[in-house]
Amino acid sequence: MENEHPKEDYGPVFPRTYDKCPGCHCPARFTVEAARPDFSVEDFKKQHPILAYFSHEYELPLHTVRLVVVVDSCQRWGLLYTVALDKGKKVKGISVPSKQRPPFPPFGHG
Numbered sequence: 001m002e003n004e005h006p007k008e009d010y011g012p013v014f015p016r017t018y019d020k021c022p023g024c025h026c027p028a029r030f031t032v033e034a035a036r037p038d039f040s041v042e043d044f045k046k047q048h049p050i051l052a053y054f055s056h057e058y059e060l061p062l063h064t065v066r067l068v069v070v071v072d073s074c075q076r077w078g079l080l081y082t083v084a085l086d087k088g089k090k091v092k093g094i095s096v097p098s099k100q101r102p103p104f105p106p107f108g109h110g
Helices: 030-035 042-048
Strands: 053-058 061-075 080-092
Touching: 030 061
Parallel strands: none
Antiparallel strands: 053 061, 061 080
16 A cells, blocks of 8 residues: 655745745845845845846747746855746747746845
């Protein structure tokens, strides 16, 4: 007999944002803290500093799917973790800008 695990609800797959380190639960992100002396609050509203941005497109018969992952690291532990996940779809024959900014979590961690 197979060991069956109860199905867990992880919430929506896309879009998804994470606002703290999964290890220590610290909300301070490396790129935000490193940019803080040079950025004002207004700068943070316009630009969202990130450590890495990965995007990959998959060609399907009727459309192209783009998967996006935004990565940063914990200021306390240095652990790399996902900050945002998103998915975009382009229908074939319709022009869509190739670079779109991914969603970002709020920066109000004091």
